[in-house]
Amino acid sequence: MEDNSLHTALNVLIRVKDNLLETMVDELVAHQDDDPSSFSLQEIEDKFAIRMANLNTLIITLQDQISSGGGNQGIPRIITNVEDTTKDKLNSKLDELLEFVSPDEVLHLSVVPQSTENPDKFTIILVYQEYNG
Numbered sequence: 001m002e003d004n005s006l007h008t009a010l011n012v013l014i015r016v017k018d019n020l021l022e023t024m025v026d027e028l029v030a031h032q033d034d035d036p037s038s039f040s041l042q043e044i045e046d047k048f049a050i051r052m053a054n055l056n057t058l059i060i061t062l063q064d065q066i067s068s069g070g071g072n073q074g075i076p077r078i079i080t081n082v083e084d085t086t087k088d089k090l091n092s093k094l095d096e097l098l099e100f101v102s103p104d105e106v107l108h109l110s111v112v113p114q115s116t117e118n119p120d121k122f123t124i125i126l127v128y129q130e131y132n133g
Contacts, residue, residue: 003066006062006065006066009062010059010062010063010066013055013059013062014059014078017052017055017056018107018127020048020051020052021080021108021125021127022108023048024044024047024048024052025108025110025112025125027047028041028044028112028123029112031044032113032114032115032116033115033116033117034115035115035117036114056078056080059078063077076105076129076130076131077129077130078128078129079127079128079129079130080125080126080127081097081124081125081126081127082123082124082125082126083097083123083124083126084114084121084122084124085121085122085123085124086120086122087119087120087121087122088120090111090122090124093124094111094124097126098126101126105128105130106126106127106128107127107128107129108125108126108127109124109125109127110123110124110125111124112124112125
């Protein structure tokens, strides 16, 4: 395999994952008022969970292949954090998540209320890139 082909494939997968994540967040926001155990929220989970896990696995595999083939420092590892928190702890949780991440590394950050019935609970989705070395 050519190194250039690995980089191209990795960039394609990262774009696919970013688009999938954006679509998932949009659907969750559209259903934010639904009951947490509602069928529509379960459908969203079923629709995205396996594909997101598979994309993460493929991205990690390509990143490992690239780094073992010369340790190219120009390709970032993509990290996704999803955290649940309360309104009282929201700022401190955001500070904790972003403590070691520079603004240039942040690819996506969403703070989504979990429901209108419980306005004090939020889900934070943070996606950032981390460079080796």
